[in-house]
Amino acid sequence: YTIQSTTVSESCPSNIALIKYWGKYENQIPANPSISYTLNHCKTNTTIEFLANEPFSVQTFLSGNEELKFAEKIEKYFKNIAQYLPWILKGKYIIKTENTFPHSSGIASSASGFGAIAKCLMKIDEFFSSKNSDEESLQKASFLARLGSGSACRSLHSGLVVWGESDEVEGSSDLFAVQYPNSEIHDVFKDFNDWVLLIHEGVKSVSSTVGHGLMNTNPYAERRFLEARENFVPMKETLKSGDMNAFIKLVEHEALTLHAMMMMSDPAFILMKTGTLEVINKIWDFRRQTELPLFFTLDAGANVHLLFPNDGSEDKIKTFIEKELLQHTQKNGVVKDVMKW
Numbered sequence: 001y002t003i004q005s006t007t008v009s010e011s012c013p014s015n016i017a018l019i020k021y022w023g024k025y026e027n028q029i030p031a032n033p034s035i036s037y038t039l040n041h042c043k044t045n046t047t048i049e050f051l052a053n054e055p056f057s058v059q060t061f062l063s064g065n066e067e068l069k070f071a072e073k074i075e076k077y078f079k080n081i082a083q084y085l086p087w088i089l090k091g092k093y094i095i096k097t098e099n100t101f102p103h104s105s106g107i108a109s110s111a112s113g114f115g116a117i118a119k120c121l122m123k124i125d126e127f128f129s130s131k132n133s134d135e136e137s138l139q140k141a142s143f144l145a146r147l148g149s150g151s152a153c154r155s156l157h158s159g160l161v162v163w164g165e166s167d168e169v170e171g172s173s174d175l176f177a178v179q180y181p182n183s184e185i186h187d188v189f190k191d192f193n194d195w196v197l198l199i200h201e202g203v204k205s206v207s208s209t210v211g212h213g214l215m216n217t218n219p220y221a222e223r224r225f226l227e228a229r230e231n232f233v234p235m236k237e238t239l240k241s242g243d244m245n246a247f248i249k250l251v252e253h254e255a256l257t258l259h260a261m262m263m264m265s266d267p268a269f270i271l272m273k274t275g276t277l278e279v280i281n282k283i284w285d286f287r288r289q290t291e292l293p294l295f296f297t298l299d300a301g302a303n304v305h306l307l308f309p310n311d312g313s314e315d316k317i318k319t320f321i322e323k324e325l326l327q328h329t330q331k332n333g334v335v336k337d338v339m340k341w
């Protein structure tokens with residue numbers, strides 16, 4: 001094929017894991033399977049200008065500002081995936097990205113960011129070579145996104161998405177993510193809210209790359225990998241039956257286990273802040289008092305993802321969040337998302 005200059009644009013959402021990926025092997029192979037909700041509103045929009053036949057280089061702009069560190073990361077990433085896209089080192093890239101959610105808010109911008117870049121690369125690839133089927137192209141985009149940031153591979157699909165081989169999910173793979181079958185999901189989980197309370201907007205003290213690495217020497221790691229794998233059994237049952245209490249128990253347990261692993265690392269680290277704990281306790285008090293289905297999950301950071309269904313109880317829950325929980329956030333920050341499909 002002949003290589004030509006071209007400009008492509010793609011958009012990709014972020015995602016939030018319910019069963020967490022934490023710990024990996026060589027070549028971004030996850031130590032356990034994970035499942036996530038793809039967020040509908042938290043997106044990265046990316047435009048790549050590819051200038052063919054120029055010396056390989058990458059220039060990146062985030063919301064109009066040049067980001068040198070990001071360019072370095074992308075250059076390394078492109079070299080890493082050159083074996084799968086033979087043309088990739090034969091040109092210059094000008095990459096412009098913007099997020100629809102606050103930068104450094106702790107919402108996984110690496111997931112949406114690498115997802116959008118992988119989609120752009122597949123578009124350029126199709127411009128040069130024969131077109132793959134949509135399904136093949138999506139699978140390859142997920143495969144490529146995984147090599148940028150593991151959790152990014154789940155952002156290529158909407159709804160509930162699984163990455164990592166699990167006996168419970170047909171077609172699941174360590175190499176790319178697959179959509180969880182719609183027919184296996186109770187309606188109550190297809191219209192869900194995820195409101196992110198922005199507890200702390202600063203840079204994280206420990207990156208997720210370092211965090212994954214510390215699982216290699218964590219004495220509890222093997223037990224944790226097994227538990228995550230086992231958790232797919234009740235997860236599958238719950239998603240099918242719509243048992244909200246079982247779902248809440250499982251999802252909160254996964255979030256706390258992720259952070260417990262951090263505390264049991266050597267060196268230990270803690271990404272939760274005082275506000276994180278205050279909010280968790282308030283959620284538990286609220287649930288005890290009202291029995292309404294408000295619960296939380298956490299990423300590798302201090303912010304709290306508030307999860308609740310649209311089952312008729314949402315107005316009371318929203319009032320509680322706005323009256324009681326917002327005071328624990330920096331600048332009263334909350335990013336509202338609804339996952340509906």
Ligand code: PMV
Pocket residue numbers: 016017019020021022034108110149150151152208209212258299300
């Ligand atoms: O994709 P990474 O390497 O940034 O890892 C993300 C890990 C968690 O967000 C903590 C969990 C997950 O499964 O998304």
